[in-house]
Amino acid sequence: MATLADVARHAGVSTATASRIINGSSKPVADALRARVLAAVAELKYVPNAHAQMLARSHRSAVGVIVHDVSDPYFAEITRGLQRVAEADGRLAIICNSYRQPDRELEYIDLLHAHQVAAIVIAGSGYLDAATAARLDDRLQAFEATGGRIAVIGRHEHTGDAVMPDNEEGGFIAAAHLFDLGHEDIAVIAGPAALTTTADRLAGVRRAAKVYRRSLPKGRIFHADFTRDGGYAVTDLIQVKFPEVTAIAALNDSMAVGALASLRDGRRRVAVIGFDDMPIARDVTPSLTSVRLPLTELGERAMRLALGEAGAEPRVEHVAAELVRRESTWDR
Amino acid sequence: MATLADVARHAGVSTATASRIINGSSKPVADALRARVLAAVAELKYVPNAHAQMLARSHRSAVGVIVHDVSDPYFAEITRGLQRVAEADGRLAIICNSYRQPDRELEYIDLLHAHQVAAIVIAGSGYLDAATAARLDDRLQAFEATGGRIAVIGRHEHTGDAVMPDNEEGGFIAAAHLFDLGHEDIAVIAGPAALTTTADRLAGVRRAAKVYRRSLPKGRIFHADFTRDGGYAVTDLIQVKFPEVTAIAALNDSMAVGALASLRDGRRRVAVIGFDDMPIARDVTPSLTSVRLPLTELGERAMRLALGEAGAEPRVEHVAAELVRRESTWDR
DNA sequence: ACGGTCTAGGAAAGCGCTTACCTCAATGGG
DNA sequence: CCCATTGAGGTAAGCGCTTTCCTAGACCGT
Known part of the structure; x- marks a missing residue:
């Protein structure tokens, strides 16, 4: 696995310079060096180690998404909206299926937290059981305490940014x-x-x-x-x-x-x-x-909330339900 | 954001000891210390930084999945199978939607590569265009060269482990x-x-x-x-x-x-x-x-290939198609 | 020609964690 | 009773990268 150091050595420059060239830093660099470094990158098929990058620059970028089950059309549509917005913002969305198990939701929150995601979006019904809800909120708060952002879709457990279908x-x-x-x-x-x-x-x-x-x-x-x-x-x-x-x-x-x-x-x-x-x-x-x-819209709005500025006031968007009449109902 | 060092300091031990206790290392540790460390973890709501962990221990665990579009039922079913096996193996599956754009597939391969995933599974039709196929295979080979594993579902571009629906x-x-x-x-x-x-x-x-x-x-x-x-x-x-x-x-x-x-x-x-x-x-x-x-099965088998031992010989599993007769076809 | 100001590039300090290696005290055998 | 052995715990060296700070040469004005 080629590292930055390999590239730098190969091009006869320091890792600092190599890093700056590869990341398009604003600092000016001689064209000759730039060419040498880029050539080395191509030759060694260098791919930067995302984990090392995350560690070094301390800003978070990816976002996490927890849904019950993406293969359920309901969540598939929501996820589509979520992804569309995340992608438009240049972010990787990590999608996790809880398969409707509250414990798995907790695990995934911690996992996403550990992965330093910038935000977590949770979609899908919450749990009535107070103990379950409390544990969930507890993990969520721990995540928020470290600067993470949270948006929920149709959930009551957590007070914060939310998109609530009626x-x-x-x-x-x-x-x-x-x-x-x-x-x-x-x-x-x-x-x-x-x-x-x-x-x-x-x-x-x-x-x-x-x-x-x-x-x-x-x-x-x-x-x-x-x-x-x-x-x-x-x-x-x-x-x-x-x-x-x-x-x-x-x-x-x-x-x-x-x-x-x-x-x-x-x-x-x-x-x-x-x-x-x-x-x-x-x-x-x-x-x-x-x-x-409007499932896709639900997802889009939630992701926008999650990626928006952290406001002091929780923003709660209500989304109306609407009758669509087709053939399966008729006058008695 | 609490770090391991915080926890160690809080418990009055070294980071080495704290790390060993938290990760359940085989090295024996006095019960008193263990209790102190665990208490500190709980109090500080410590969540280990996954990126730092990835960097320090050099083994890869997560797996990447690239599909055209999870909200398409075809891929939703495949993804379900993929996830099921990945999860059973205790791995995070990162799912990426290419939305049927070959360029995005390339980007995602690099992104997953950068994230040091252990394996990449690509599902969904490949591209007839030779140049596109070659670029794809090129990226895939670069990934394999670093020890990554690859499995494809129904794709011809890459020779390697594959599940091929007929x-x-x-x-x-x-x-x-x-x-x-x-x-x-x-x-x-x-x-x-x-x-x-x-x-x-x-x-x-x-x-x-x-x-x-x-x-x-x-x-x-x-x-x-x-x-x-x-x-x-x-x-x-x-x-x-x-x-x-x-x-x-x-x-x-x-x-x-x-x-x-x-x-x-x-x-x-x-x-x-x-x-x-x-x-x-x-x-x-x-x-x-x-x-x-058998869509779910396709996914399961591909993930099993991806997680299995790397064999010298590429393993190609053929999956038969089968007629399911219902009401939309009739005798003329 | 000389000091001062830029500027391109490098040295090195971390980011948060794991782990090989080391230390030191307690233990047991001769 | 002393030394070798064991074992619990600590020290510190990285993992691969970014970025601050520094250096040394180029350039300017006088």
Whole structure:
């Protein structure tokens, strides 16, 4: 592995000069030397050691991103936005998947901290459990204490810069849409009970039930795991236990897609509304009515917050949810 | 930012001892000291500087991954496999999106090289252009020369460890399926002409045409960009220009989904076969017949190659493509 | 021609950590 | 009872780079 010293020796200059030439320092250097050094770099195929650079110049550049799972379209879209902005700013974004395990999130925070990232962006639902939330915030604060910046997407655990999709309002919109269409007997497929996103969206659904004076018994609320197969399994169950249900509100699109598949296989005609409006929502059949969250934008804004100046006041940007009507919901 | 020296001072020991305790070195240490050091770590919220560690111990651990675009389900699945194996091996996987730009691939190779990763995995189609391929291989060789390991997925540019999906055979399978069903007039939606994946799959389609003694005029082969919208636009065109076409072979699922949407909007009944068998293939309507590639497995195997012993002989694993019949293709 | 001012380039001090090597005290054997 | 041995802990030399400070030659004005 060629080092700067090798290059300098090869070109017959000091490491200081070599460094200055390679990094395009403002200090003027004779053209002859410059050419010799550059030639040496090419010949030795020299690639600077990023770790040594990080250590020597003490400024941080890379940014860390923690999401639940990039291969989930929801996070894939958010990540796309995150990356786009990071890249435009000339920064390496290190993406970590927690696979929905809080412990892994903690590990990754420390890992990113250890890697001296300039900022960490955490996307994806937080955890209702107070102890878990506290541990998380504790690590985050330790990171901030060393000058790191943090931005979260839709998380309550940490007070600081945040982009907050309005999950509660979205839940309201979803349920209200079903009620508006005249559905009385609805079932809800919520996400894991431990997640704040589930709680928030569910709160909106419950508020809608109250506003519309509809009853929404506990038994009509099911918890799945935010995956397509989870939605499928629960919908199978709903069809058997509650044949009178005419509409289902799934609290994310993946589960809604599963619900649609189950309904198709069971040859039942039940309205379904999803949440998030992932790209595939328009391509399933019937195309999926959903509550749209501008996922890519969420990512872009969060990264901009993370890369912006550290303000004294935490900046919290609220992002509205919006109904996208398609074929999977209809008048009763 | 607390340093090891701070911790050592705080605990009244040398940095050597502190380091040994923190890293669980095999050297025995008095329990009293251990406790003091650990207490200091907790109190100061010390997090070791990963860059300094990398520099001091000279072994590499992280691995780099370069894909076209993680938010594309094709790469999302591959990445999932890649990550799973990397994580199981206790390594950080740094994921980079080239967004299909060869130059960015080069940049990322250097960047990962600079970050002293132990291995680089490159997934996604390579480039037919000889000059581009040569530049790529050049960078890769420079990386290998420093002891780095490389594994590629479906790329021809670099000779070394590789996992090769059988794209040619897959193309054959797709076209043969259509011919078997009695379709004579077929159109092909290929990917960007500059990509090797496009060329390989197309070669298989052409071979099928030859074997089945069907003509496949140039005009029936369209190039789109492997995206859903690209497939949609091309299919709009096909419907207008070639109303006699009864079946379309799209050379990836995203474009096939777009084709399905266009056909639905145009109220035409045309058979469609995709390629890759992405998870959503079963949830579009009609559900998509496709040529299955075990994407997650592709990723897992590539990462295993990258992390395995460096063998003298390059190991090349071929992965078969397989027809998955669903509702989007039918007898003529 | 001489002192003073620039300027191009080099010497060397770290950045935060690991680890080979050294020290010193305690221990045991002869 | 003394010396060799062991073992716990410290000292310090880097890892590869950046950057401050310094040097020595070139250049200017008088």
